[in-house]
Amino acid sequence: MGYRPSSKLNLSLMHEDFRPAYSFLTGSEFTTKITALEKVLQSCTLCPQECRVDRTRGERGYCRTGEKPFVSSWAPHFGEERPLVGSRGSGTIFFGNCNLGCIFCQNYTISHAGEGSELSHEKLADIMLYLQNIGCHNINLVTPTHQVPAIIKALKMASVKGLKIPLVYNCGGYESVETLKILDGIIDIYMPDFKYSDKAHAARFSGAADYPEKAELAIKEMHRQVGDLVINEDGVAERGLLIRHLVLPGNISGTEKIVRFIADEISKETYVNIMDQYYPSYKASENPPLNRRIYKTEYASAIQCAIKAGLKRIDRALKSL
Numbered sequence: 529m530g531y532r533p534s535s536k537l538n539l540s541l542m543h544e545d546f547r548p549a550y551s552f553l554t555g556s557e558f559t560t561k562i563t564a565l566e567k568v569l570q571s572c573t574l575c576p577q578e579c580r581v582d583r584t585r586g587e588r589g590y591c592r593t594g595e596k597p598f599v600s601s602w603a604p605h606f607g608e609e610r611p612l613v614g615s616r617g618s619g620t621i622f623f624g625n626c627n628l629g630c631i632f633c634q635n636y637t638i639s640h641a642g643e644g645s646e647l648s649h650e651k652l653a654d655i656m657l658y659l660q661n662i663g664c665h666n667i668n669l670v671t672p673t674h675q676v677p678a679i680i681k682a683l684k685m686a687s688v689k690g691l692k693i694p695l696v697y698n699c700g701g702y703e704s705v706e707t708l709k710i711l712d713g714i715i716d717i718y719m720p721d722f723k724y725s726d727k728a729h730a731a732r733f734s735g736a737a738d739y740p741e742k743a744e745l746a747i748k749e750m751h752r753q754v755g756d757l758v759i760n761e762d763g764v765a766e767r768g769l770l771i772r773h774l775v776l777p778g779n780i781s782g783t784e785k786i787v788r789f790i791a792d793e794i795s796k797e798t799y800v801n802i803m804d805q806y807y808p809s810y811k812a813s814e815n816p817p818l819n820r821r822i823y824k825t826e827y828a829s830a831i832q833c834a835i836k837a838g839l840k841r842i843d844r845a846l847k848s849l
Contacts, residue, residue, distance in 0.1 A: 546766070548694050549754075550687055550714045557713075558684045564710050565677035569595055574707050575627040575673050576742045591625045591674035592642065597652040597682060598624040598675065600644035604664050609801055609843060611757065611765035612666060612696065612717075619659030619693070620668040621652075627674045628700050629735035630723075632776075632818050636810040639671065652682035656691055665764050666694040666717065673699050676707060680714065694766060702736055703746035708753070717757070718750035719770045722790070725782030733780065733818070747771065747794060757799040757841070769794070774803045775830045778817035783830040784837075791837040801843040802830055 553561075568574055569583040579589025586594065604617030612618040622635070624644030637643045647655075656667050672679055683695070694716035701720040722743050724730040730739035750769050757768035771794075773786055783802075790798050804827045812818040827845070834842050 546692075548692060549716050549767070550683060550695060551692060553687075553713060555684075558680075558687075561710050561714065562677065562681050562684065565680060565707070566595075568707070569677055573704060574676055575704050576702055576736070576738060577627055590629075591627050593625045593674050594646065595678065597647045597649065597678040598644050599647050599652065599655070600624045600638045602655050602659065604659070604662065605668065608668065609719075609765075609770060609799075611759045611763060611770070611799070612668065612719075614665040614762070614764045616663035616665060618666055618668040618696070619656075619664030620670055620698075621655060621659075622670045623672055623675050623679075625674060626671055626700070628702050628739075630700075630810075631733055631815060632806070632809055632812040634807070634809045640810065649678060649682045650685060652678065653685035653689065653691075656682065656686040657689055660691055660693050664693065666696050667691070668696040668698050670698045671700065672697060673703060673707075676711070680711075683714070697750075701743040701746060702734075702739055703742065705745050705749045708746060708749045712753050715754065716767045717765055717770065718754055718768075719772065720747055720750065721772045721774065722747065722786050723774065723781060725785035725789070726780075729780050729782070733815070744789060744793070747790075751794050751798070756795050756797040768799070770799045770801065772801045772803060773830075774806055775822050775827050776806055776818065777820050777822050777826065779826065779829075780818070784833040787834040787837040787839060791839050796838045796840050798839065799841045799843065800834060800839055802827075802834055802845075804845040 571580045572583050577590040581587035581589040583595045600622040602621045605620040606613050606617050608618045626639035633639050696717040697715045698719045701722050725740050727737045727740055731737035754768050757770050758766045807821050808819050831844055
């Protein structure tokens with residue numbers, strides 16, 4: 529079992545020699561991972577919230593989600609990072625609810641208000657195949673953390689039916705290393721947020737005081753599994769780690785400490801997207817300084833911190849500088 533990289537991909541279809549990580553799993557290996565994940569649901573510790581409710585019996589924890597897929601929408605997405613979008617878009621599947629309580633969430637109707645519907649595993653598998661069939665470069669699982677068992681069960685079905693494009697784990701960074709270890713050999717591209725370096729801010733604004741610690745441990749495990757981001761000659765990502773960092777007003781995000789951690793503890797070759805698109809949403813207007821957009825000087829300072837830390841692959845919003 530392993531990953532075989534290829535430099536002969538094109539923008540419309542993966543070259544026949546390319547194989548995503550999950551395609552190397554045998555049926556029994558897939559089943560073993562699914563069984564392990566479903567067992568976790570019986571006293572749920574999928575994420576660091578560790579609610580320990582029995583989701584197989586209808587109990588709901590912090591994420592308010594059962595054992596079946598709960599999906600808001602799916603479509604080709606052209607607003608993601610360039611290595612994911614290519615020419616035909618990233619095949620995004622937005623999962624409803626969340627394991628974090630960010631009071632400034634720009635997708636709060638999905639994460640907090642419960643926009644979406646419960647689907648069968650077979651339907652989720654069909655969605656993955658649909659996104660592949662219309663030409664998307666990857667399957668982009670948005671907010672998958674609390675629904676991993678359902679996703680992997682559907683993935684096995686889709687793989688048997690011919691799914692063969694990379695799988696992107698697009699998460700908030702608040703992950704359980706134990707869950708990630710089960711995902712080893714399944715995920716091609718990890719794309720976590722790294723939201724805060726200060727636990728007080730993490731507690732106040734996202735309801736997770738241990739976020740900085742858990743995010744560091746999770747990102748180390750992700751990088752151990754997939755390494756630095758590999759982008760083929762056509763500019764499309766094949767495998768690896770991509771970290772997002774949203775600059776928040778008043779340096780709430782603690783950028784300097786985060787980029788130093790990435791450079792020193794992960795890799796200076798880490799692909800890091802320093803994002804400038806924050807705007808007040810959900811309950812942000814009631815919580816200064818989140819009630820304003822960031823200043824250009826704040827964003828410029830964040831970029832300089834990343835450069836000073838030695839990061840070599842910085843995706844930046846040049847229009848903001």
